[in-house]
Amino acid sequence: MKTIKSLIILIALSVGITSCSDNNESPMPVTENPLEAYNLTSSFEANGHMLELYSEKEVLTTGYNELYLQIKDLSTGEYIPNATISWNPVMHMTQMSHSCPKSEISATEEKTVYKGFVVFQMASNANEYWELNLEYSFGGTTYTISETIEVNAPADGKKTVNVFMGADDARYVLAMMPLTPEVAINDLSAVLFKMESMMSFQPIENYTIKLDPRMPGMGNHSSPNNEDLIYDATAGNYAGKLSLTMTGYWKINLQLLNANDEILKGESVTEENESSSLYFEIEF
Template sequence: MKTIKILFTALILSMTLFSCSDNDNDDPIPISENPLEDYNMLTSFKANNHSVEIYSEQQQFSVGYNELFFRIKDKVSDSYISNADVSWMPMMHMTEMTHSCPKSSVSTIEDKSVYTGYVVFQMAGNANEYWELTLEYTVEGQTYNATERIEVNAPTDGKKTVNVFMGSDDTRYVLAMMPIIPEVAVNDFSAQLFKMENMMSFPVVKNYKVHIDPRMPGMGNHSSPNNENLIFDTSSDTYMGKLSLTMTGYWKINLKLENEVGEVLKGEDITEENESSSLFFELEF
């Protein structure tokens, strides 16, 4: 009798464990955390039975360099689309013309449902002139297009971070400052340079040089030591150097652009007679 009770107990325990195992398999798979939860959602819109969510570290689409992240959600399966083939085209609709702006290709981060790239907006929108962003993406052989109007604003601090100008070689350039968190120190400093081939194409310009001369106009226009001019870095397609800031306050970073043979295309030296260059960035901290 004792043996029968032991066998019966073992049978009940086995059935219980099997039942628990079945219940575990039926549980829904936990939804992963949003990999962009620490970013700001700038906009979201619906198209093609999908929802597109665009994020940034910034609070808004802004004139200058914008690093953007986005996800595409399938509303039927309630899941995010991974590894899609994605391209994009920002377009400025002006009263008499349309044009695009410098932009990168689109890639994914470690989470393959997150797509990223940068856009350099040259100008802000207004009531009559506005930017649209078009995404083209291919999922399982099916290509979709989604277009949304976006609000591009001037930088909240009013400082100049992008220059659009005609060089002495009759080429129109876009020179954009990369984001920086300035400190009283010698800071890593970088910028990106593009030329306008036409209204839709803005390729990266390589192997030029950007001279920098930071000054404090409110403090006798003094400069700072240990600055390094910006040299082209082939691994990032970015011009990189060092910016020395010796105190907090408003700085004008005077610039001078040289081509690969040393010809000055834009910008002037700072002298007692000439206190600023026609080409410059601004920052204040």
């Protein structure tokens, strides 16, 4: 009987000690990267910081790139919130240098994550390269960094960006935003910029982008219920509807019209003219 009582006391003491230990022990801190699901395309170390560039794509490519940035303090390992960041990508060619269309960098719901987009007109090569210039400020101090980045041609070889001279003698950049095509009526979006100088590109509003999707390998047939792209002031881009009636290769023929409905670039598709000089390509 005494042995049983002693055993009960030992069990009770053991439970009590364990309970006290559980209550007093602080949980280990968990640091989660909100961009863990994205691809780290580039990272730059300078000024005691690591700047990280993320994308849904595995690499930077010509055309539209939506990018996310973080700044890590290397002394603490913590990401820095509430910073102000600006950027200027520059392509260094053999004969000249130029920038490209880009958005401002804005804050997101995650206070250490910043977001923007860049439209690269051309890929890097052995003799010509892109440089990303960044300026960022926090805590009353401003820092700068410049690093070379690699921009690749799309792996599928499809055209998603057009650089062209309009009938108004202005140079434009028109890029398709990311699209996961389906046999359905798809939401199609694009961004349009006018080149004001080698380093300055301005977004253009209130134009119209007419579309006529065709399947060149299937008699060049079109599809019903398409809607031309018009400017969406809330989203800050052009939006329309793209009807895809079957899988395969599609050429999305385009025409750019200004605010006076004057055609600046592109031709109508007819029996005599199978495609426009302004177009996007998809295959799925």
